[in-house]
Amino acid sequence: MLLASLNPAAVAAGADLPDAVTIDGTTLSRSDLVGAATSVAERVAGLSRVAVLATPSVSTVLAVVGCLIAGVPVVPVPADVGATERAHMLTDSGAVAWLGEAPEQPGGLPHIPVRLYARSWHRYREPDPAAVALIIYTSGTTGLPKGVPMRRAQIAADIDALAAAWAWTADDVLVHGLPLFHVHGLVLGLLGSLRIGNRFVHTGKPTPQAYAAVAGTMYFGVPTVWSRVAADPESAAALRSARLLISGSAALPTPVFDRLVELTGHAPIERYGSTESMITLSTRVDGERRPGWVGLPLEGVSTRLVDEAGAAVPCDGETIGLLEVRGPMVFDGYLNRPDATAEAFDDGWYRTGDVAVIDADGMHRIVGRESVDLIKTGGFRVGAGEIETTLLGHPAVVEAAVVGVPDDELGQRIVAYVVAASDSSVTAEELTELVAQQLSAHKRPREVRFADALPRNAMGKVTKKQLIAEASTE
Structure with missing residues (x-):
């Protein structure tokens, strides 16, 4: 079951958690989530795809979880995306309705509200693991955003591999204030917590003060968040009781890494991934955490470095090569883009578009994007x-x-x-x-x-x- 902690039978038998998800000033128990999200599922069951305006709100949480219960693919749409890109996402994805909040210009789609206090205890059969759960759009740095279908089994494989690398358990309290329309905040943060069964707290904005106010064990942040934490000694000191500080989505500057060690007592976990591959590399809870290096392949992941001609590049910690990966969490191909899909793969290896170095111990350092770095x-x-x-x-x-x-x-x-x-x-x-x-x-x-x-x-x-x-x- 993708959302393993929300197993209705287990919750009904008493495996509840009074503060499973806290977001936008509201706390939901597991039974709240099961009942309210199942009510959403009844309203969307049978639809092909729905769009969700992915604000950090209870409505977004219930919309996404309800669709996952019903087996309806979700298209998370950033609230601040431009009109042209939003129209492209709706048309390209084939979304047939807005679920939850809707933008001022809904693009001609009907609106299905989320009823926060409605409850249903209908039991839905778990969808096929090969079924698409999410269609997340890339940032569109090389033209209009491309849709990335994510299958339920791919999401589960990635979360489970990270749980092994980070010793992530139901006893953790995961805290972040990141957007809910990308892998980092939505897939890892929310869905990861609902699979593992830990408490999840979304702080609204990822400020140092907001992070310090929550007694979390795991904190997610992008480098700009950690830079602000490192510049706020009082808030940083409050994170000493945490278990892991995890940084991703961009390279963490070494001075910020060192300052976090000094102020919090924690060497941050750094990891690497993309919308297409989710997370494939990470430093481990029990391994070396080297500033500027994103660690080792997760369980089931293989990597290689090649040059422009496709020849192998030595893993000597110095020679730069094009990074290619494969593993159970890597996507199958872009939505409606066979041309882009063909360009993205080399005999089963996903061409990440990033350049990297690998040392003799298998540690990876990302140099940046091939196109700009x-x-x-x-x-x-x-x-x-x-x-x-x-x-x-x-x-x-x-x-x-x-x-x-x-x-x-x-x-x-x-x-x-x-x-x-x-x-x-x-x-x-x-x-x-x-x-x-x-x-x-x-x-x-x-x-x-x-x-x-x-x-x-x-x-x-x-x-x-x-x-x-x-x-x-x-």
Whole structure:
């Protein structure tokens, strides 16, 4: 059963939990979830697909869980997505109704409200493990978002593999304030908790103060969240009683990692994945947690590094290659996009589009996206990540993003965007020299640009294509 803790028979026999899910100021017991979500299931059973405006609310939780009970695929839609992308998601997915909240412009679809206090105890047969549970859309960095169908068995396999790596049990209290329309917040956070059977607390916004106010054992955050926690010693100290601090969706800067260790006593767990593969790599609760490295393959996962020609790249901890993965949680292909699906796979291996290095012990370090983080300059292959890490080592640097900009002489020239501390007088020359001293001279930025902030998407990832476009037109 995908949502194992919500087994109606077990709940009816007394396996209740009074505070199974807390979100938007409301706490739901397991019996609340079973009864209310089953009432939702009765309203949508038989529909082909429904869209859910995935706000952090009780309505969203019941809408998603109700559909999973009824075996109706859910299309989580970000509340702040643009009108063009939202219309594409609805049309491409074939959603036939909005369930729960609806946007001001519903796109012609009927609206099915979620009745928070309605209850049903009808028993539904568990859907086929091969059935699609969710259709989550990618961030659309290379055109309109692509739909990724996620099967029930794939979701279950990923959660179970993470449970083994993190010693995640029903005794945990999982806390986060992340969006409920992506893998991190929805699949791992909510569905993971409902499968494992632990308490789940959504803080609304992922502020240091909100995290500190909950006595959790596991905390999820993206690097921007952890950066704020590291800058708030009082809130960080409150997390000392936790068991795991888990970071994902982007690389965690080494200075933030080190500061969290100092303030909380915890070396963060770092993991790696994507919408298409869910989570495939992670450091382990009982293993090494090395800043900048995302760990080992989860149970059932295989990885390999190849060059542009498809030849194997040595796993020496230094040589950069294109990362490919396979495992029971990897998707089968994009919705309605056989062309994109063909490009995404190489004889069963999923081409992640990320570049990485693997050391002799199997530890993985993600250099970044092939399209924006692998910089080919003056005949050298340079990873943007190691330059960013070096820049972040300067006490005056708060944030850094490194990109490759087209250059007639070098092929690409290295440009660094830096957010410096407000009271800093650090210069571009000083930062360029820092990189040249700590790394090879050819890795030094040819240009350092200071900014008040870096552009980021809803998951906290820096939108480097925006920076490349800006630097290329000036």
